[in-house]
Amino acid sequence: xxxxxxxxxxxxxxxxxxxxxxxxxxxxxxxxxxxxxxxxxxxxxxxxxxxxxxxxxxxxxxxxxxxxxxxxxxxxxxxxxxxxxxxxxxxxxxxxxxxxxxxxxxxxxxxxxxxxxxxxxxxxxxxxxxxxxxxxxxxxxxxxxxxxxxxxxxxxxxxxxxxxxxxxxxxxxxxxxxxxxxxxxxxxxxxxxxxxxxx
Amino acid sequence: xxxxxxxxxxxxxxxxxxxxxxxxxxxxxxxxxxxxxxxxxxxxxxxxxxxxxxxxxxxxxxxxxxxxxxxxxxxxxxxxxxxxxxxxxxxxxxxxxxxxxxxxxxxxxxxxxxxxxxxxxxxxxxxxxxxxxxxxxxxxxxxxxxxxxxxxxxxxxxxxxxxxxxxxxxxxxx
Numbered sequence: 001x002x003x004x005x006x007x008x009x010x011x012x013x014x015x016x017x018x019x020x021x022x023x024x025x026x027x028x029x030x031x032x033x034x035x036x037x038x039x040x041x042x043x044x045x046x047x048x049x050x051x052x053x054x055x056x057x058x059x060x061x062x063x064x065x066x067x068x069x070x071x072x073x074x075x076x077x078x079x080x081x082x083x084x085x086x087x088x089x090x091x092x093x094x095x096x097x098x099x100x101x102x103x104x105x106x107x108x109x110x111x112x113x114x115x116x117x118x119x120x121x122x123x124x125x126x127x128x129x130x131x132x133x134x135x136x137x138x139x140x141x142x143x144x145x146x147x148x149x150x151x152x153x154x155x156x157x158x159x160x161x162x163x164x165x166x167x168x169x170x171x172x173x174x175x176x177x178x179x180x181x182x183x184x185x186x187x188x189x190x191x192x193x194x195x196x197x198x199x
Numbered sequence: 200x201x202x203x204x205x206x207x208x209x210x211x212x213x214x215x216x217x218x219x220x221x222x223x224x225x226x227x228x229x230x231x232x233x234x235x236x237x238x239x240x241x242x243x244x245x246x247x248x249x250x251x252x253x254x255x256x257x258x259x260x261x262x263x264x265x266x267x268x269x270x271x272x273x274x275x276x277x278x279x280x281x282x283x284x285x286x287x288x289x290x291x292x293x294x295x296x297x298x299x300x301x302x303x304x305x306x307x308x309x310x311x312x313x314x315x316x317x318x319x320x321x322x323x324x325x326x327x328x329x330x331x332x333x334x335x336x337x338x339x340x341x342x343x344x345x346x347x348x349x350x351x352x353x354x355x356x357x358x359x360x361x362x363x364x365x366x367x368x369x370x371x372x373x
Contacts, residue, residue: 024263028256033248040249050252054259061263072233076240083239126237127244145235146242176234 006120008074016064027078028057035082042148044086052089056082073123125179133172140168213309213317219285221340225356281343286319295319302326302371322346322371330368333361345372 011023
């Protein structure tokens with residue numbers, strides 16, 4: 001079995017346990033420039049982007065003990081903190097996040113419980129699935145979840161019919177959900193804190 | 200066939216918190232939400248980095264050190280434990296100010312801003328709430344317990360949208 005060791009999981013644990021500045025610097029060096037790109041793409045100017053990065057990094061430093069490697073990969077946890085801070089600070093990005101509500105009520109798929117799968121391997125499987133997607137399909141996911149565009153906007157930009165945009169995104173999400181559920185995540189989730197949701 | 204509902208404004212602090220509570224108490228939403236977040240995290244990992252200001256690290260360090268001293272511990276209020284963790288985290292450093300009515304208490308979670316608000320409603324077991332209507336369109340999510348009115352009963356995870364022409368007489372369950 002392949003074991004994946006995401007170095008940022010260890011860094012977050014070190015911050016939580018021993019307030020390790022070196023680990024914090026590692027996270028800052030890797031994620032700040034990426035967060036800046038993300039924030040500036042979604043409408044923040046340079047000063048606001050760096051303000052949001054400061055807020056995000058402060059939360060990582062003070063709330064690293066909320067990070068649960070079973071719930072999210074480090075990039076995802078850090079992304080959600082930054083996105084929440086962005087919404088808090090910008091207070092003007094008004095896109096309909098509920099428009100794709102139908103993807104939230106899909107029937108549950110059968111869980112293939114395998115206790116031996118490492119949690120970060122599960123997230124690595126998601127990453128490898130995305131790596132293997134054709135570029136045009138990957139773009140749809142990027143526009144929807146990273147650039148926070150609505151299905152309607154994506155359809156206009158790509159000239160792909162709205163129904164096709166929806167069904168392709170839905171199909172990919174179903175696949176990803178299958179990978180996330182492979183190690184009995186549901187049981188873990190119900191017992192653990194929702195640590196990816198810190199604001 | 201597909202049916203959709205759209206609500207505006209979305210991506211406001213109130214709608215985000217509402218959404219997070221919804222995601223937390225409906226397990227199937229939770230895993231779907233995890234999938235969406237992982238997709239976003241994947242792209243954060245792949246995005247072309249943008250150089251940050253030279254003094255940003257020092258700024259972060261200063262800010263983080265100050266915050267460290269004023270670190271907040273979530274109080275172990277048994278009432279708070281019944282709420283979704285997102286809401287607990289949000290309320291951790293705040294004093295909840297309840298407005299009491301007979302069998303109902305209402306607290307403002309986010310102050311009114313741009314026509315949006317977020318309120319927490321605490322209904323006592325067996326409470327009979329007099330017939331009333333609503334301010335504009337209001338979305339309701341049952342976080343814990345259940346209640347009913349002349350139109351049906353609503354358990355944990357139920358979302359209802361009520362407008363100012365909606366009259367009902369809710370009763371809290373035990």
